[in-house]
Amino acid sequence: MQTDSNTATLEQEPFSAIFVRSPNQDYSKYKFDNFQDVLQLAAEYGIAHEFTDIPVPPEYPSECLEFFDDTRRCSIAFMTPSIAAIDTLKVTKEDISEVYETSLRLNSECGNVKILDQKLIADLMDNKPIYLFFKQGFLKACSDQEAQAFTKFHKALRKYLKSVDDFSNLEYQIKEAKLKARTAEQAKLIDSALGVKWRGVFAIQWRMLHDNNYLGTQKKTTVAHVRLLDDYQNGRLKRSTGQTLCGAKSKFGYSDDMDDMKSYLITCPKCLAMTGLD
Numbered sequence: 001m002q003t004d005s006n007t008a009t010l011e012q013e014p015f016s017a018i019f020v021r022s023p024n025q026d027y028s029k030y031k032f033d034n035f036q037d038v039l040q041l042a043a044e045y046g047i048a049h050e051f052t053d054i055p056v057p058p059e060y061p062s063e064c065l066e067f068f069d070d071t072r073r074c075s076i077a078f079m080t081p082s083i084a085a086i087d088t089l090k091v092t093k094e095d096i097s098e099v100y101e102t103s104l105r106l107n108s109e110c111g112n113v114k115i116l117d118q119k120l121i122a123d124l125m126d127n128k129p130i131y132l133f134f135k136q137g138f139l140k141a142c143s144d145q146e147a148q149a150f151t152k153f154h155k156a157l158r159k160y161l162k163s164v165d166d167f168s169n170l171e172y173q174i175k176e177a178k179l180k181a182r183t184a185e186q187a188k189l190i191d192s193a194l195g196v197k198w199r200g201v202f203a204i205q206w207r208m209l210h211d212n213n214y215l216g217t218q219k220k221t222t223v224a225h226v227r228l229l230d231d232y233q234n235g236r237l238k239r240s241t242g243q244t245l246c247g248a249k250s251k252f253g254y255s256d257d258m259d260d261m262k263s264y265l266i267t268c269p270k271c272l273a274m275t276g277l278d
């Protein structure tokens, strides 16, 4: 089976009404900011990805523009129970000889009630299939050529939108790796400055207990302190196990009391000053 996207056929992926996309949607709003920098950082942190060039959105198939003419709209008269129950119906002249005859008759009798346009009728007469489906409450019809183009565009667009997601995920992984590296580097310096066991914690605040997202996230508005896991003395300064280095107290406890095993980049200015890291 061919897998080249240029040779996509309906046999590989059956046409569905959800593939029909308006030409007016703008997919160029997705930005791949600092693309080369992000790739370089990914390499530095050893994060795997599949990017080489900045992904570009697929071009809208010009052969599908005509579909959005109102003349392609089918009449409600088509809405037989068997058609209404299905998503997309592939029909040939033989399949719908009755409907086909009706279309021809109605098209000729009522000039203002278009059932199928001349192109679709011509396709049926040439024994080419057409597709019927519901879109935004209307029964619509498209040609086999349009269905193929919609399907191909849909596949290309899905691939593009996945790359948008993948890129944002890569940016997130880099951000996490950066923070982890910085936290590890800082922890080494604090280890050697204190000489006792400690861990990074943030003080739980009342409003955080009422926030669904308080677990595992370091709030920008909350500083992380050094919390001592051993008694500590440095000159006149004495701290016992469980206290914060800077002496800050927390009415609601600390993040590690919530079984939160994450370590945090220390951001409390007082704690940093007391370890000589401000």
Ligand SMILES: [Zn+2]
Pocket: 224, 225, 226, 244, 245, 246, 247, 248, 268, 269, 270, 271, 272
């Ligand atoms: Zn502190």
